Amino acid sequence: MGKNETCDLSVIIVTYNTADLLPRCLNSIASQTDVFFETIVVDNASTDNTVDLLREFAKHINLLTNEKNAGFARANNQAISASKGKYIYFLNPDTEVHAGAFKEILRFMKEHPEVGIAGTRIVNPDGSPQSSVEYKYPGQRHASEELKNLRGEIAWVLGASMVARQDTIHALGGFDERFFLYAEDIDLCLRARKDGWLIGYILDAVITHWGGQSELENPSYEVWAKKLAAELAFFQKHYTKDTLHSIARSNILQAYWRIFSLKATMPFLKNKEEALNKLDKYRLTLQVFRDRNA
DSSP, X not given: OOTTOOEEEEEEEEESSOTTXXXXXXXXXXXXXXXXEEEEEEEEOOSSXXXXXXXXXXXXXXXXXXXXXXXXXXXXXXXXXXXXXXXXXXXXXXXXXXXXXXXXXXXXXXXXXXXXXXXXXXXXXXXXXXXXXXXXXXXXXXXXXXXXXXXXXXXXXXTXXXXXXXXXXXXXXXXXXXXXXXXXXXXXXXXXXXXXXXXXXXXXXXXXXOOOGGGTTSOHHHHHHHHHHHHHHHHHHHSOHHHHHHHHHHHHHHHHXXXXXXXXXXXXXXXXXXXXXXXXXXXXXXXXXXXXXX
């Protein structure tokens, strides 16, 4: 593809320590037919052999490497700047693209010009459905005023397999880099809806998703902390102080109740380790929202 040549679809993958899964993902991409596409992979300073493996695919991908982990949002923005596609497809490395998926993605986006961002059907490795479409935002029951008059029913789609119009992405300024990991897809979809776009769902484009592979080595408590921080950043960005106060109060009350319930039932539980992990998570939730509400 020439320097100024455009293509139908720019496939963007951000990877961190997923060498074991990348060949399956990249081979499934290479098997897509009847679509003119490019593949851009951004490695976020992996410590395994990811980069060496990616160099074996050098003829088929545009590889960008970071010296330190820049975060999911910033790495995607790097790839967006280098992309030439009319549509930009964000794909996790722990996925496998089913036959004909790219063709269905393009067909859907061309037939629905009112859709700025769309998700695909995502399944688990055993073929069971995986949640990829959401109709409410975190804390939405407290934020009716902030979220009124938005077009369409779909609130957001999972960023593991998400396509957007290049014009939409550039108008939105790409991903918000304040979100290091988690909630960046929720934020992007909400901003698109605020700009008048619909969020779509492409039933006939199917992706298998293994899920959470880059976080496997991190304790569940650390993952919970990251998700909680991202959720709080979303609340602070999009909701008023009064709404944020209501959300904090609700989370505090729920955390107190969960902590009380877990302590009361602990002597009777067989899996005490799991209960202790939950207890730590709710204590963290209590601390975060109590500090926020202070």
